[in-house]
Amino acid sequence: MIKTVVSVGLPVGEVLNIKKRTLKPEKIRGNEKRICIVTGIHGDELEGQYVCYELIRRIQEQISCLTGIVDIYPCINPLGLEAITRGVPTFDLDMNRCFPGSADGDMVENIADKVIDDVLGADICIDIHASDIFIREIPQVRISNENIEQLFDYAMELNVDFIWAYESPTVLQATLTHTLNQHGVPTLAIEMGVGMRLTKSYGEQIVDGLFSLMKKAGIWSGEVNQVRKPIVSTDGEVELVHAEASGIFVPDIEHWNGIRKGDAVGSIIEPITGEIKHKILAPCSGMVFSLREYPVVYEGSLIARILGGVES
16 A cells, blocks of 8 residues: 655645555454654665665565565655755755654655654654765664664664664754654664665665564564674774875775774875875774765765774
């Protein structure tokens, strides 16, 4: 079943519709658990589009194994998706800084309010994001220490490579994830890949994790693939590497590989002079879980994140 969650009038007689797909068991008993999958809050994050497709396809192939309700919201920011922009066009707003929204607010606040109302009551929600166009991320869950006891077991089912626990003061309170957790819906955000791209292998990895989570929650009775055991990190173990010059970044390492302190991360080159402006060396030993994808950099640009103390 496809339902319109929000419908908003636009100029020139157009209408903005935000829809969800609901999949239910063949027999409804009235006490089914419910999971919500939300993606497309940022219009330039496309990784979740494949996750929605593949999740629906696999469920429909074995619909008899579905024992709970699955609500899938593929695109909360359709204007951004069409324009390939992170925020909502015209309003120049990051929708993930507008929750919980307001029924009496502007269009973006109204959409945020309606989405929250529709998700409330779910037993769990997964908010799927990609990185931006600049940095590639391995599939990961980031959890504030404030919610780690409630959410950690769920995160372990999601088949991610990395769980990053961080101090609660860094939580952005206007996000969908924070708002739903405050309203009693256990919610996790997944980040993976790179902006404006679709990484099929990452999508399939996360879909395997969603089935594992649904089985744990009593929403799926079919067979599931074994999930990987993620690396878990707390604050103080992540080193950020920044550019010390402007130019073109050429990496010497691969994403999600180990590195030793002093090893070459890459170089910032100047094409017109043929010189290396900055040879970037690893500040610590560990695992590279974020790596610059877009090569044009300026002084201070993020190049990589290294999880210290982890070997490949």
